[in-house]
Amino acid sequence: MPNHAGNLYALAQIRGNHFNGQVAAIISYPEEGAQLRALGADDIFNIYEEAGSGFARHVIESKA
Numbered sequence: 001m002p003n004h005a006g007n008l009y010a011l012a013q014i015r016g017n018h019f020n021g022q023v024a025a026i027i028s029y030p031e032e033g034a035q036l037r038a039l040g041a042d043d044i045f046n047i048y049e050e051a052g053s054g055f056a057r058h059v060i061e062s063k064a
Contacts, residue, residue: 004032008039015040 001007007025014023024043025036033044 001026002028004028004035007032008035011036011039011041 001010004027007027011023011025022042023040024045025033025041026045026047027033027036028047030046033041033046036044
């Protein structure tokens with residue numbers, strides 16, 4: 001979800017209902033990751049870092 005407060009709420013609800021599956025969250029700012037991890041997020045992905053590495057991979061592959 002694009003809203004950090006919504007992510008915090010959703011994760012609290014998920015964990016509060018004893019969901020034991022893997023939960024991944026997307027963040028926009030590094031400081032958001034610590035809050036989500038504290039609530040039990042298993043994986044955190046910074047959307048800007050992932051977009052940047054994906055773009056770089058695309059450029060490298062297109063030159064090969």
